[in-house]
Amino acid sequence: MPYVSQTQHVDRVRGAIEGRLPPPAGSSRLVSSWQRSFETWQLDPGSAIGPRVLTSSELREIQGKEEAFLRASGQCLSRLHDMIRVVDYCVMLTDAHGVTIDYRIDRDRRSHFKHAGLYIGSCWSEREEGTCGVANVLTDLAPITVHKTDHFRAAFTTLTCSAAPIFAPAGELIGVLDASAVQSPDNRESQRLVFQLVRQSAGLIEDGYFLNQTTQHWILFGHASRNFVEAQPELLIAFDECGNIVTANRKARECIPDLNGPRHIDDIFDTSEVHLHDLARTDAIVGLRLRATGATLYARIRAPMRRPARVTATTTPTSHESHAERHLGAMSRFLHSADPRIAQNAQVALRIAGKRLPILILGETGVGKEVFARAIHEAGERRARPFVAVNCAAIPESLIESELFGYAPGAFTGARSRGARGKIAMASGGTLFLDEIGDMPLSLQTRLLRVLAEGEVVPLGGDAPVRVDIDVICATHRSPSQMVSEGVFREDLFYRLSGATLTMPPLRERADIRDVIEAVFDEEARCATHVLTLDAHLAEQLGTLPWPGNIRQLRNVLRYACAVCDSSRVELRHIAPDIAALLSPVHAREAQRTASPDERARILEALTQQHWRPNAAAQALGMSRATLYRRMAKLKIVGPHRC
Structure with missing residues (x-):
């Protein structure tokens, strides 16, 4: 039964809208909502029909989109319900459109609440249900209690609802927390405690979601009292590896106005x-x-829970990218490399991919020839077909023929009774990658030449040719022209394979060596048991080594460092002794070069011209902000505001 008769409720709503009767609870927010419900949405205040409820499939679809939100809020929903269930309340969580996506209701009271419309999947937008707790929060983005006859529709005049908004780290509304009772005292003051509990719980959910969405960043937990930093931190500030503030929770933005714009952590705190x-x-x-007030904030720092994904120019396709650009895959990092030779190789590879042109990749051992070959395959039209790699130097000469061409049943002693397909046949429709082609025996070079010329392969011990359709990419660390002149490589096969020749530069000569070091470190750090970062100065030192084993050697060095690292940062002490010995003199020379009077004068001049604004000065000097701070510390350059 409604709290008042439908006729009485309709008369009261109309009287308040027309100004003849006092507004509900003296609230201008409620009167405005009544007016919108009646005039804009044209709802009937006398309607006793319950809210619209989504189907199971519609609800599952919405819940799937809100998985992270649901995960962050579940514990708080249960905790709030445990506190107020004794007075017969249910707890509901809605998305930003007012759809109930989670709730807590005592099982034996479920049908009672469901009859009142308090059920999962119910929709509480103002457009559909008029004035109610969830609808008012969605409209005004502020907490509210809508008590009994404060509701616009007669169907809900027995309900009391206290609701509060929940915001994402960027500030947009992501949902509403609501606590509702079907029966409660008439005095709205009886809802004051529940209202405060809902507001507090909404803040906890908001902070939980904040931490869930910023696991790749460093987090500062802060409170004005040292005793509450661990138990109940109020301020949450997320910042990246370089100290740039990414976002902050609502309480932090309220207490520290400077957080509302792009800032560095050093601009906010004296560190x-x-x-x-x-x-x-x-x-x-x-x-x-x-810095702004001189007040002290007590804080602790949490390291990233997971490493951030490396961002490249093609991480998120834009509307300006072509269809082919979206399918570059691994080739995008080569295409946008800071080394012009790598970028040029990628551009050429993209033009010839799928043109039935054999590709020969040259370069020292360990420079990443197979990685580049895979990138070519993934960027082509055959990306969904097989990529079969064969290392011609790793297979014994007695087995390489059967590995490549396969064999017929009973072809030799120990052969499988049904025979076996060779690597060439397995690659049909896709790409065959022949690594270290220079080590292929001369006898097999003739057979490979026939496969390329006729498009068919004859298994060892067989007589029926098998048609194959393959793109061929070869690689070698040797000089093919020199091998031809020495008579160890067929000249006609060389011309057949070198439709396009690409040379990969050694790691020591690459202009993007720092990017390579960071990329390899990111890959190896993912296998660690805790989050690791690479010391910036160590990365600079590693970039000065000759790396005779190229990327393969670099990967082993960083894999060892990640394995033995007992802290959150990989430093020089974690590098294998033989490599660390090579870095020490480099460090000394670098320190001497960094501390030169010319360098100090150049940095001081840039800082002075840019009025000691670190971002502008770093840009003028052509270095990152983090590098500028390191140089300033080594050169003992102190800003005027710190003197």
Whole structure:
């Protein structure tokens, strides 16, 4: 039964809208909502029909989109319901459109609440249901209690609803938390405690979602009291490896207005005495002085829970990209390499991919010839077909023929009774990659030439040719022309394979060596048991080594460092001794070069011209902000605001 008769409720709503009767609870928000419900949405205040409820499939689709939100809120929903269930309340969570995507209701009371419309999948937008707790929060983005006859529709005049908004880290509304009861005291003051509990719980869900969405960043947990930093931090600030602030929770933005624009963590706090990244190792609580007010905020730092994905120019396709650009795959990082030779190779490879032109890749051992060959395959029209790699130097000469061409049943002693397909036949329709082609025996070179010329392969011990359709990519660390002149490689096969010849430069000569080091480190760090970062100065030092084993050697060095690292940052002490010995003198020369008077004068001049704005000065000097701060620390350059 409605709390009042339908006629009485309709008369009261119309009277308040027309100004003849006092507004509900003296609230202008409720009157405005009543007016929109009646005039804009043309709803009937006398309607006793319950809310619209989604079908199971419609609800599952919405819940699937809100998986992270549901995961972050589940525990808080249960906790809130445990506190208020004794007074017969249910707890509902809606998305940003008012759809109930999760709820907590005592099982023996479920049908009672469902009859009142308080059920999962129910829709509570103002357009459909008029004035109610969820609808008002969706409209005004502020918490509210809508008590009994405050509701616009007669169907809900027995309900009392306290609701609060939940915002994403970027500030947009992502949902509403609501606690509702079917029966409650008439005095709206009886809802004050529930209202406060809902607001508090919404804040906890918001912070939980914040931490869920910023696991790839460093997090500062802060509170004005040291005793509450661990138990109930109020301020959450996420920043990246370089110290740039990514986002902050609502409380932090309210307390620190400077957070509302792009900032560096050093612009907000005086960190001259501490290194925030190092604090994460000890989990210590420290006092940080706010530059704007001089007040002290007590904080601890959490290291990233997972490493951020490396971003390239093609990570997110834009509307300006062509259809082919979206399918570059691994080739995109070569195409956008800072090394012009790598980028040129990628451009050529993209033009000839799928043109039935054999490709020969030259380069020292370990430069990534197979990786580049796979990238060519993935960027072509045959990306969904097989990519079969054969290392001609790793297969014994007695077995390479059967590996490549396959064999018929009973072809030799120990052969399988049904025979076997060779690598060439397995690659049909896709790409065959012959690594170290220079080590292929002369006898097999003749047979390979016939396969390329006629498009068919005859298995060992067989007599029926098998048609094959393959793209061929070969690679070698040797000089094919020299092998031809020495008579160890067929000249006609060389011309057949070298439709396009691409040379991969050694790692030591690559202009993008720092990018390669960071990319390889990211791949190896993913296998560690905890989140790792690479010390920036160590990365610079590694870029100066000759790397005779190229990327393969680099990968082994970083894999060892990640395996033995006992902290959150890989440093020089984690590098294998033989490599570390090569880095020490490099470090000394670098320090001497960095500390030169010319360098100090150049940095001071840039800082002065840019009025000591670090971003502008770093850009003028052609370096990152993090590098500028390191140089300033080594050269003992102190800004005027710190003197």
